[in-house]
Every structure is written in C-alpha cells, then in structure tokens.
Amino acid sequence: MTISDKAGLTRELRRIALQAGAAIMDHYHTDFEVIHKEDNSPVTAADRDAEAIILAGLLAVAPDIPVVSEEAAAGGHVPEFGDCFFLVDPLDGTKEFINKNGEFTVNIALVEHRQPVAGVVYAPAKERMFFGYGSGNAFEERVIADKDGNGEGKARAIAARKPDADGLIVIASRTHRDTKTDEYLNLYKVKEFLAAGSSLKFCLIAAGEADLYPRHGRTMEWDTAAGHAVLAAAGGSVTQLDGTPLLYGKTERGLDNPFFVARGAIS
Secondary structure, three states: OOOHHHHHHHHHHHHHHHHHHHHHHHHHHHOOOOOOOOOOEEHHHHHHHHHHHHHHHHHEEEEEEEEEEEEHHHOOOOOOOEEEEEEEEEEEHHHHHHHHOOOEEEEEEEEEEOOOEEEEEEOOOOOOOEEEEEOOOOOEEEEOOOOOOOOOOEEEEEEOOOOOOOOOEEEEEEOOOOHHHHHHHHOOOOEEEEEEEEOOOHHHOOHHHHEEEEEEOOHHHHHHHHHHHHHHOOOOOOEEEEOOEEOOOOHOOOOOOOOOOOEEOOO
C-alpha cells in the first residue's frame, strides 16, 4: 500500500478505528473517572487508550506521515508537518461519552495540500462506520466489532441529497447550539431540526439524512477533518461562512477553525 492508494489506506484506517472503538466501549460500560484539562474540557482513560491504539496503528501503516492528535496536542506535542499529515480525534464527543448517549466517534483523517482527502468516522456505540476517500467514494458500514476490534459489515454507498422544496433539515450540536446559529438559520427555510453530538453531524448530511450544519462555536481541526472528508466524498461541502474553503494545517491559528457551515447537495 502507498499513500496514493486512498482506498487501501482507508481500509487500514477503518481497521484502526475499530480497534480504538473496541477499547472505548470497554470503558463505556464502567464507572470511569473524568478529568478536566487546562481548557476545562473533559478527558477520560478511554480518550487516551484510543489515542495510543491509533498512534501505534498509524505508525505501522504510514510511519513517514506526521500525526496531529488531540490528546497529544493538549500535552504540548504537535509534530512538524508539511503538505501531508494525519488528524486524529480518538474520542470526539467526550461529553456524549460521559452522558452515555452513544453519540461519540473515533475520527481519523488524512490531509493533503490543506484538504482532507480520506477519513473514517466510527460511532462504536451505534455500530455505524462512515468513510470516504475522494469524490464519489463515500460509504456507510453497519459493523459490530468484537473486544479485539475485529469486525466486518456490509458497506453501502452514500451521497448527500438535495433538500426537499418544503425546507431544509438542519442538524446542530446537542451541546453547543447558540443564538448566532439561530440567527444564521433565519436565512433559510427550515422544516425540521435534528440534534447530534460529535462528527456524526457531517456524516448524517453525507448519508442524506440532513441538509445543513452551521457551526458558530470554536472547533479544532481534529474535530472536523474526518467528517469533512466523508461529506466531501458524498458530494457535500464544508466552507467558512463566507463560502471560502475550510482549510487545514492552520498553525497560525493554533489549529482551530473559523466558523463554518457544512452542506449537502444544496444548489
């Protein structure tokens, strides 16, 4: 496998994500401890165990590609990287994990030339795996993994939809929706609101289950890259609010994102 073989690479990312998801689920069914980082965001042993599995897996698969991962970055370790690097959020939606609502994901993305070109989003509690690796190559797999992270389901192609004439289905954060988001949505004809945690919001648009996800709060690049890759592969888009592309590798911003909007196939 070479880095140009995006389908082959994505197979490996899916395998790694399954293993990380199995480790997360081992903790999910216990009375785990919650620790707060310097920015007051929560972290658990599940975050750290999943990250260790992912970092080891990526090192074995693609040892020459730098990895920027959330918990390592929180500890001050961000490797030097160029045009090609991985972005990892080992447990996106830690609050959802703590609340035990199932809406948390494992996110692994490959970024090339500031765009996410391959990504895997795995929701182990919901047994849903989303992955994409370029235009027209977006899939969902219903998969059940064993305790060692071995599992295989049947993948189906997914595609972002054009909204119905009677209005948009908007999906927003379960824990971060604010008045700015509501003001932005006044620009659109909305027929239904959905709420979801983590990067599942991108994936539900990619699967044609929603049309629009605006975000006016702070996010980091590892929060969005994998879902962005899946949605782009499904024919959707993720842009800044002014319509310019959402790019990655923004070291000048500390790898945080500007406000953005994720869309399905909206003309």
